[in-house]
Amino acid sequence: MRLRVAAGRTRRRTPPTPTGRIHRMRRRITLLFTLVSALGLIGMTVFAVHADGASWRDQVDSDLQTRTSDIAAGLTPDEDGVLAYPAPKDGAYDCPPVTLFTAGGGHLSRVVSPRRPCLAVPAQALQEAAAEAAREEHGALSTATTPKGRRLRLSAEPVTGPAGTTDAVVVAAVDTSGYLDSHRRLTLFLTIACAVLVVVSAMAGRWLAGRAVRPALTALDQQEAFFADAAHDLRTPVTSMRLLAETGLRGEADSHEVLRRTLRQSTRMSELVDDLLTRARLMAGAVPLEREPLRLDQLVDAIVADTPVHGHRVAVRAEAVVVLADAGLLRRAVANLLGNALTHGHTPGEPADVEITVTADGTVTVDDAGPGIPPGQAKSLFERFHSGSGSSGLGLSIAAWVAHAHGGSLTVVPSARGGSRFLLSVPVRDQKRP
Numbered sequence: 001m002r003l004r005v006a007a008g009r010t011r012r013r014t015p016p017t018p019t020g021r022i023h024r025m026r027r028r029i030t031l032l033f034t035l036v037s038a039l040g041l042i043g044m045t046v047f048a049v050h051a052d053g054a055s056w057r058d059q060v061d062s063d064l065q066t067r068t069s070d071i072a073a074g075l076t077p078d079e080d081g082v083l084a085y086p087a088p089k090d091g092a093y094d095c096p097p098v099t100l101f102t103a104g105g106g107h108l109s110r111v112v113s114p115r116r117p118c119l120a121v122p123a124q125a126l127q128e129a130a131a132e133a134a135r136e137e138h139g140a141l142s143t144a145t146t147p148k149g150r151r152l153r154l155s156a157e158p159v160t161g162p163a164g165t166t167d168a169v170v171v172a173a174v175d176t177s178g179y180l181d182s183h184r185r186l187t188l189f190l191t192i193a194c195a196v197l198v199v200v201s202a203m204a205g206r207w208l209a210g211r212a213v214r215p216a217l218t219a220l221d222q223q224e225a226f227f228a229d230a231a232h233d234l235r236t237p238v239t240s241m242r243l244l245a246e247t248g249l250r251g252e253a254d255s256h257e258v259l260r261r262t263l264r265q266s267t268r269m270s271e272l273v274d275d276l277l278t279r280a281r282l283m284a285g286a287v288p289l290e291r292e293p294l295r296l297d298q299l300v301d302a303i304v305a306d307t308p309v310h311g312h313r314v315a316v317r318a319e320a321v322v323v324l325a326d327a328g329l330l331r332r333a334v335a336n337l338l339g340n341a342l343t344h345g346h347t348p349g350e351p352a353d354v355e356i357t358v359t360a361d362g363t364v365t366v367d368d369a370g371p372g373i374p375p376g377q378a379k380s381l382f383e384r385f386h387s388g389s390g391s392s393g394l395g396l397s398i399a400a401w402v403a404h405a406h407g408g409s410l411t412v413v414p415s416a417r418g419g420s421r422f423l424l425s426v427p428v429r430d431q432k433r434p
Contacts, residue, residue, distance in 0.1 A: 022216050026209040033205030038198045045194045049187050056179045057153075061141055064096070064155035068139070068170045071098055072157045075168060097121055101130040101169040103158075108134060108169065121152060121173045129156040130169040137166055150177045237269045278332070278398055289326045289405060293429050296323045296330075297358045303334050304356065312342050312351045318358035322429045325406050330426065333402040333410075336395035337366045337422050345370035345419050353417075362408070362428040368419035373412060399424065 016024065071093075093099075095118035101108045108130050125144035133140040133156035144152045153176045159168040241262055248258040297318035304314050323330075338354065345368025346352035357365040396410075403410040408426040415421040 018220055019217070022213050022220065026206075026213045029209035029212065030202065030205040033208065034198065034202040037201035037205070041194045041197050041201070045190045048190055049183075052186055053183055056176075056183065060153050060174060060176060060179065061155065064141070064153060064172050064174055065139060065157070067096060067098065067172045068155045068157035071100075071172075072159045072168075072170045075100075075159050075170075094118055096172050096174045099126050099130075099171045101126075101134075101171065103134050103166045103168060111168075119152070119173060119175050120146060121154070122146060125152065125154060126171050126173070129154040129171050132156060133158045133169050133171075134166045144173075150175055151180055152176065237265045241265045241269075289329070291324045291326060291406075293322050293324060294327050294330075296321045296325075296362060296364065296426070299327065299331060300334055300356060300358050300364060303331060303338060307335065307338055307342070309342065312346070312354065314338070314342075314354045314356065316356045316358075318356075319360045321358060321360045321362055323362045323426045324429045325426050326402075329402045329405070333399040333424060334364055334366075336399045337364070337424060340395055341366050341368040341370075341420075341422075347371065355417075360428075362426045364424045366422045366424075367415050367417060368421075369415070369417040370419040372414055372418060373420050 093112065093114040094116050095114075097114040097117035097119050098112075099110060099114070099121075100112035102111050108127065110126075122144060125142070129140060129142045129144075132142065137158055137160075139158070140156045142154045142156070144154060146152060152173050154171060154173045157170045158166045159170065160166060244258050244262050244265065248255060297320055300318055301316060304316055307314075338356070341354045342352050345354060347370065353369045355365075355367040357363075357367070359365070400410040403424055403426065406426045408424070410425075411423050413421050413423070
């Protein structure tokens with residue numbers, strides 16, 4: 001039992017991953033959004049139901065009080081000062097049914113009833129309503145239920161005689177079952193609509209929360225990709241430098257040769273770190289494009305002139321063309337393509353033969369006579385870790401990003417010379433612009 005408790009405590013103490021924290025925050029945002037939406041919708045539903053109930057009740061009560069007040073006003077005293085109770089004619093007291101009570105001697109007696117009432121009102125309910133009105137000496141409203149379960153609303157209006165006492169009471173009743181049924185249907189509809197809207201708001205909250213945390217997840221993915229790139233690319237030169245240092249310490253090789261190879265590995269590490277930082281900044285959008293008109297043919301000539309070929313052959317055929325591009329980023333993309341061709345575009349032990357062509361449509365073609373691209377690898381060639389030649393592929397992925405950022409493209413096809421042909425296209429400046 002102790003072991004189980006300890007294991008449970010250990011699992012609870014395990015800190016969540018950054019991705020787990022972001023997903024937990026998304027769930028909390030969704031829950032909060034749903035809760036606030038639910039409270040608002042429930043509040044509006046309760047208000048609407050209450051308002052509807054109060055509205056029809058007020059309307060029914062107003063109509064009943066108007067009915068009883070009109071009849072009470074029509075009761076006038078005779079020559080002896082006694083109220084006259086005319087018999088109802090032509091069904092005037094039938095619907096809604098009206099009943100008249102006398103209040104002589106403190107006892108209520110029914111003197112006038114509807115001939116053909118549209119509604120059967122329990123006698124006890126009429127008696128209680130009239131008694132309350134006589135006792136309070138003002139109009140009274142009450143509710144009753146028929147033996148069949150129908151709900152009734154009653155209004156009783158006292159009639160004051162010449163002596164200032166209550167001589168009679170007028171009682172009217174109306175069936176409110178129809179109003180109640182409509183109110184219940186409205187309540188059910190609003191309840192279902194509220195539940196549906198709460199579900200919809202929960203889904204909308206989840207979608208909005210996903211949109212809100214998406215930049216954080218993207219940044220986290222970029223960070224993890226950067227760490228993966230760094231670990232993958234720096235492993236080989238770091239291992240090589242450690243082996244060279246161990247070899248130099250043991251005195252098994254010429255110190256000059258060890259230092260020369262160490263310098264070459266450190267230079268490669270510096271280039272890898274530069275590529276890693278450039279890729280990370282590009283993917284994070286931290287490198288703004290500074291577009292300006294530039295001669296693409298002259299840029300390619302300058303890149304070839306600045307690149308050490310180490311016995312390889314590079315031929316350039318260029319047409320004059322002006323493009324709108326970021327000079328620094330475009331230089332890096334072309335240099336990466338040329339470096340890739342010089343490194344991998346030849347048979348081991350033989351010099352590379354690279355041809356670069358610049359055409360008037362803004363396309364730079366880098367053609368080599370190397371072993372070519374294995375079938376099925378062209379689509380993933382511009383992804384990191386997929387160069388197909390033992391390198392990281394960062395140079396090609398950076399070149400592809402630069403092309404796409406300029407609204408262009410970078411593709412690769414088999415070369416007629418047996419190697420690979422990379423085609424980098426960027427938009428040409430409109431000559432009609434000033």
